[in-house]
Amino acid sequence: MIEITNLSKSYGSTKALRDLNLKTSSGKIFGFLGHNGAGKSTTLKTLVSIHNPTSGSVMVDGMDLMEHRLEIKQKIAYVPDTPDIFLQLSAGEYWSFLIAAYQLDPVAVQSRLEKLTSLFNMNFHIDETLSSFSHGMRQKAILIGALMVDPDIWILDEPMQGLDPQAAFDLKEMMKSHAQKGKTVIFSTHNLDTAQQLCDELAILKKGQLIYNGPVEKLLAEHGNRSLEEVYLEMAGRVDQPIMSDLNGEHRE
C-alpha cells in the first residue's frame, strides 16, 4: 500500500504539487489524470525516487520512502514518460541490466522475458540498440523490462503512448491481470477512455492540486452520468475559453 501525506513539490517558485493526500491499496489500478503540467509525472517521479518532495511524506508498505529507498525501489518497476533511456544499449542488454539491477536469477526470468518479447513482437529486435528504435518500439522495450521484473508495484507514466493498438490492448490486459493478482498498478494517462476502462480509482490533478479522488463510477454519477470527457474538462479544463474563438477569428482574417 502507498500512502501519500501532504506531499508538496516546488521547482523554484513554481509549485508543481500542493498538499497531495492519497492512498492506494493492493489489487487495484490507480489512474492519474490531468493536463500537461498538472503534477502527474512529478507525483510518479517522487514515488520512484527521481524527485525529492519539498514537504510531506510517502510511505510504501509501512516504510518511509526517504529512509528505505533501496528496499522500496526493489518493490517497484517504473516506466518513464519518455522512453529515451539507455539508448546506447541493445534491447537485450537493457533487459540483462535490469535483471542484474533487481538481482534476479536470469534463468528464472528467461521464460517470462521470452513470452513478453513474443507478445510485443520484439523477439527479432533483441540485438538492436534502443537508439535505432522508433518511439513505440522503445516504449515496448522499456515496458518489457518493467513487466519482466514483475515486482509488486508497477508505476507507469503514460504507458500507452506510441504503442500500436494491439500492444496497447495487451498492456491493458496485463495491467488488469497484475491487479487481479493482488498487486498494484499506478499509471498516468491523457486517454480518458483508457482511464474509464481500466481504473478502479482515479485521481484528477489540476495545477498541482488534487481535485478528485475516488472511483470513476462515483465521479460520473455525481455529474449526471455525462461522459468522462465532459466531466473531466469541466473540472480540469481551461476557464478562459474565449482564447480559442479569438484564435479562430484571427485565422479567418
Added chain:
Amino acid sequence: MNKQQLKALLSVNLRLLNPQVTNKYRSKGQTGRGLTQRIIFNLMVTTFAFVIVYGFVMIPIVVNKSAALFTYFAGIYLIFGISQSLTGISNVFFAQKDLQDYLPLPISPREVFASKIIVVTMNILPFTITLLLLFLMTSWSFGIFLPTAIVMSLILFIIITVIIELICALIIFLLSKTRFFQANQSLIMNALLMITIVIAVVGILFINNQMDGQDPGQLNGYTIGILLPLFNLFKQPLAVGSLIHWAILIALAAGLILLLKKIVISQLTAQLINISSAPHNQRRKPALKSKKTIGRSLFSYNLKLLKEPNLLVQVFSSSLLLPVIFIFSLSFTTINSGLGIKWIGVFFVGGLLLSGVTMNQTSLISNLISLDRSNFDFVASLPLSLKDYLKNKFHFGLLAQIIINSILIVLMGFMYKFGILMTFSSLLGSVVGTYLIGQFYFSRDYRLRTTNWTNITELFNRGGGNLAMILTMVIVILVGLIIIVAYSMIISYSSDPWVINGIVGLILVLAWGVVMHHFNRGFWDTLN
C-alpha cells in the same frame, strides 16, 4: 559491493563511454560479453599506442638520470592527468546524463560510483599511462631490479592516479552540491574545465620557459621542487626521506578515499535527486524581438549550440592542450629572438602548420553540422539555401577556430619572444591554414554527419577515433618539424632568401588554388 550489479553497470558504462566504437563492434556482430571485451581491448590498444609513442620520448631519461628531465615530464603529465581526469569525470558522471536513469532502480550509489570511476580510469589511461612509463624508465635508469622496478612503479602510479582522480572527483562533487551548480550545471562544468585547461597550458608554457636556455638533460638543470621527492623515491628507494614520502602518499590516498566515502558516495542519491529536481524554467509570454537578418539569427543560433555540456571543454582541450603537450614534450626548442625579416616565410608556414595540429575531428568546425541534430533535417525543409546555411555555419566555426589558434600563437610568441612581425606572420599563416584545413573537416562532418547522437563523444569518435587523432597529430608535428627545419636551413644558408620565400609563396598560392577548387567542386557546389 554487489558484484552482479557492478559488472552490469560496468558493461553499461563501457558502452556509453564511446557509442561510436560500440556501434562499430555491434555492426560486426559483437554482443553481450564479447562486445564488452572488444571495447576493453580497444581501450588497451590506444593505451599501448601511447606507450610506444612516449617510450621513445623518454629514452633521454634513461640515458641522463636527470632530475630536471624527470620533474619536467612529471609536471607536464600530472597537469595533463588532472585535466583529463576532470574531463573524464565530467563526461562519464555528468555528460552521459544517465545518472538519473539509475534513480528508480534498486542499485546503491556505491556501485554506480565505483563503476563510473573505474570507467573514467580506463578512459584516461592512455593519457595517464605516461606517468607509469616515466616511473618505470626512471627506476630502470637507476638499476633497480626489473621486477622490483615494475612493482614499485605500478604502486606509485596507482597511488598518484587515485590521488588525482579523487581530488578531481571531490572538487566536482562538492561543487555539484551547490544550488548554483544545480541550476547552471553545464556552465560551471565548462568554466571549471576551461580554467583547468588554461592553467595547464600556462603551466606547461611556464615550465618550458623556465627551462629556456638550459639543457634539460643536465643533472643540475631546472627542477620542479615539489616533484623532486618522486624522483628520489627511485634514486634512493630505501632512504628515510623516501620511506616518509611513501607513507605521506599512501596516507593522502587513504584519506581521500575516506573523505570521498563520507561526503560524496553516502550522499550521492540525495544529491542526484536534488539535481533532477532543479527548478524548471519560469513561465513567460513569448515575445518577438526586433527583426533580425537571417545571418544574425543563424549566428546567434550557432552560438547557442555551444551550450552543449562538454563541447567547449573538449574543443579547447583538443585544440589547445593536446597540441601544447605534444609540441612541448616532443621537442625542446629555443628560438633566437631578434630574427631578421627574411624569416617571415618560415613563421608564416609555422603558423599554417600549427593550425594543422590544433584542428582535428574534435574541433568545433569539425562538428558544427552534426551539432544541429534533427534541426539539420528540419532546416532542409525550410525555404533557405542549404549552401548559404552551411556557409554561415562554416564562417562561424572558422571564426571560433581562428580565435583559438590566435590565442595559442600569441602565447607562444610571448613566451618565445617571437617579436611582433614574426607573431603577426604566424597569425596570418594560421588564418590561411585554418581556412583550408577547416574546409576539410567541415565537409567531413557533412559526409559523416550524425544527427541522432546522445553524447557529444559520439561525434568526436567518428572515423578513426582517439587513436587516429593522436597519430595524425604526431605525424603532422613530425612532418611539420621536418618542413620547418628544412626551410630554416635553406633560409640560413641561402645567399638570396627572398627567392626561396618567393618560391614557397608560389607553392602556397598554388596549393590554395588546388584546395579551394577541390572543395568548391566536391562540396560547396554539390549542396544545392
